[in-house]
Amino acid sequence: MDDQVLLRIDGEVNRPQTLTFADLTAIDAAHQIPDVGQLVASRKGRGVTLAGLLELCCPHESATYLTLHAEVDDFHASVPLESVRRTGFFIYDINGQPLEIATGGPVRFYLPDHAACHSAEVDECANVKFVDRIELTASKGFDNRPQDETEHEALHQHGDQETGLRGP
Numbered sequence: 001m002d003d004q005v006l007l008r009i010d011g012e013v014n015r016p017q018t019l020t021f022a023d024l025t026a027i028d029a030a031h032q033i034p035d036v037g038q039l040v041a042s043r044k045g046r047g048v049t050l051a052g053l054l055e056l057c058c059p060h061e062s063a064t065y066l067t068l069h070a071e072v073d074d075f076h077a078s079v080p081l082e083s084v085r086r087t088g089f090f091i092y093d094i095n096g097q098p099l100e101i102a103t104g105g106p107v108r109f110y111l112p113d114h115a116a117c118h119s120a121e122v123d124e125c126a127n128v129k130f131v132d133r134i135e136l137t138a139s140k141g142f143d144n145r146p147q148d149e150t151e152h153e154a155l156h157q158h159g160d161q162e163t164g165l166r167g168p
């Protein structure tokens with residue numbers, strides 16, 4: 001279903017976006033990552049750079065935080081834009097098809113240079129799966145990443161047992 005909106009981009013931007021799978025594939029080749037496995041051995045699929053999405057939406061000068069929203073399991077992370085704008089990317093295609101929920105779809109954020117879970121503002125937990133909205137803000141946005149090992153463990157338990165949403 002090429003006309004289904006997979007990803008919205010809004011907030012402090014000049015051009016809010018509603019992107020379908022076809023829109024993502026149409027982004028300039030310079031911003032496409034044909035095989036994310038070349039960057040991160042454990043991942044597969046095609047990605048598009050955060051820089052490519054920023055070029056589409058044109059953030060205001062005031063946009064200093066990037067907030068990744070996953071409505072499906074109510075998980076959100078907000079990270080300083082400057083620390084991720086050169087390296088962050090989104091996986092959106094596996095074998096020519098949109099990602100299913102089971103593989104982290106519709107869109108999965110990835111930072112190759114993340115820190116260990118809850119050790120820094122840009123940590124592994126910020127690799128948000130099931131992203132359906134990207135918001136640019138002038139200050140830190142909503143963020144419910146786990147803050148310590150207990151919360152982290154609870155999240156994993158919850159994800160595994162109740163939603164079955166965790167996975168590759």
Ligand SMILES: Nc1nc2c(c(=O)[nH]1)N[C@H]1C(S)=C(S)[C@@H](COP(=O)(O)O)O[C@H]1N2
Pocket residue numbers: 070073075117124125126127128129130131146152155159166167168
């Ligand atoms: N939507 C969503 N994204 C998420 C999470 C989650 O619970 N929901 N967990 C985060 C955490 S805490 C970590 S450490 C990584 C784990 O990614 P992995 O399942 O690929 O190992 O995903 C992150 N992205």
Ligand SMILES: [Mo]
Pocket residue numbers: 117118124125152
């Ligand atoms: Mo995490």
